[in-house]
Amino acid sequence: MKDILKRASMVDCKPVVTHVSIAKTADDVATPYADPTQYRSLADALQYLTVTRPDLSYAVNLLCQHMHAPTTTDWASLKRVLRYIKGTLHFGLRISRSASLDIHAYSDSNWAGVARSSTEAEYKGLVDVSPEVTWFVSLLHEIGIPPASPPRLWCDNLGATYLCANPVFHAHTKHVGIDYHFVRDKVAKKELEVHFISTKDQLADIFTKSLSSIRFNSLRDKLNVLASQPCV
Template structure:
């Protein structure tokens, strides 16, 4: 993190408490960046940083979408995130002993959130007991025709990840007491996972996205609705207030490191 700040010439900048770059980046003002190589270098470095700093995932996802033709707006947005990096040098993902071995996950999508191509951004987090073990923020490959479709596609992604994790646990002889639980704040997507009648209205959705429905039918997964206020994945899909951002970051077990005794 210190090396990234040094390369950007921002070691002495005043730190901020949230990444403030989360305004939508558009292609309306296409003024090429004066140094696109530096933009790509820093955006790539931040991408590696998200392996541990999951709170940067949404912003870095936006930056990496513009690597091929970075503009001055992109560069300004990237530089607005670096002071947040400066202020979070001591933050990390906390892993602790858990009494539970249940898998539960949260999935969310920002329908048509990209103003340039109207594609949605999806994200998910997966917990093993009380520990966060997997997370993703990515733009969907196709345009969703409704918020339900966008959320359904996001559920398909997390169901594939959870299925792989269950298989991994079985290989090391760890059995789950109950099926993994997927939490979604969209009622339409929740119903679509369980009720095949709805498929008559969703024939346009690619076949691959109905994987989650098959897993629910086999009782390998459970999908349940949660209120939006309990949705943890909003930190991966949209701009948030500082209060909401910091609250979700804490719930995802990102805390300041404790000094050794």
Template sequence: MGSDSNRVAALVSKWALEFKVRYMGVSSFFLRIETVQLATGLLLSQQRYLKDILKRAGMVDCKPVATPVSSAKPVEGPVVPYADPTHYRSLAGALQYLTVTRPDLSYAVNRLCQHMHAPTTADWAGLKRVLRYVNGTLNLGLHISCSESLDIHAYSDSDWAGNPDDRKSTSGFAVFLGKNLKSWVCRKQQTVARSSTEAEYKGLADVSVEVTWLVSLMQEMEFPVISAPKLWCDNLGATYLCANPVFHARTKHIEIDYHFVRDKVAKNELQVHFISTKDQIADIFTKPLSSLRFNTLRHKLNVLASQPCA
């Protein structure tokens, strides 16, 4: 699909010289992803798949909630194994595929999947909350529209020592091409960070790899990147560390792999800038948020409701 029908037809003709191609009309439903035509572009929706998951869980008529993860501190209590771990794994795995079009679920699903091996009743309660949130947001999807700009900009954030069990940090990033969200990630870091600066620096290294791949892909598709991609981070220490190696004595313990981003900045292939926490879009991938904050960031990720054009 594309905004230029002539270029789309030319590309399909080239494919036909190498592969067997059959035109099946305008895409509407593929790999359980529905494309909804809007006046402002396309909406990628998995509403049918969502309803199937709710039916499997027996929660079609459950009461909706405003956020997938509660922002309140969990109540300490005895650890009780969940009676049917296979059922838990099946539903958590199904929710993973939802993050293809629902980046707002990334943090919640990441937390659920960390307990696949031995889920507890508390984990099951968390999974049911995600399903309740899903039930109230069935009409949401990822919005894609025409963009005059091909500039790449990314937001990176980390929640330092946010995991109470092993004190590892959670990183997340969102990469935009123009005004469209192209890729996003929420993951727990592999090692324990000794400071918030180190946790943020590791997160910047991860997003710089993703951005480098995207630049390479665009060049291969003959879409040259005019300006260096911009990375936005809400930690001043991490932004300074990317551009200035004066903190060498404090960073000897950081693995060499994470200094990849510093090398990119030195070559002017990336720009790292500071952004205030209130404007940090990737905040939604690293921690539980209030409903007001969550809804604001969800909208900035272009997760919108379907409103078919007349």
């Protein structure tokens, strides 16, 4: 992480507490950044960093959407991520043993730019996560430690959870029929369970939207991205 800061000449930058600002910014005037190669190189390096720092995933995803033609605004966003990293150099993903074999997956979607309704977007989020959970269950069976109960998928949209069990299509969801059958069949076979979770408890928010520092820090802790403990 220190090497990334050096490459951007930001070793002595002032840290910030979140990687993405929640404040509305003026529209980008599309001023091209003078050194797009530098932008792409740093954005690439940040992608590798998300393996051990999942709290960076949302910000890095945004940065990588503009690698083809970065602007000065994109560069400012990248520098903010580096300032966040500067203040969290001692953080990392802490993995510890668990006595439970229960599988929980959290599905969320920032729907405004990708779908006509929040229910549609949230349902598609469930569709995307279902194959991943199915693959993970298959892996556990293969290594001889099958889960004791069906995996639980948590979604903060009631409409999307109803679609997983209700055989009746609503007019505005007819076009997602193929995806609907995939998830609903899994639920009907009791291979998956879909449950509602309140927005305040939705862990996946950290991967889909900018958050206040209090909310962000709370979810980061729940991801087990924690400050390193001093050696005793």
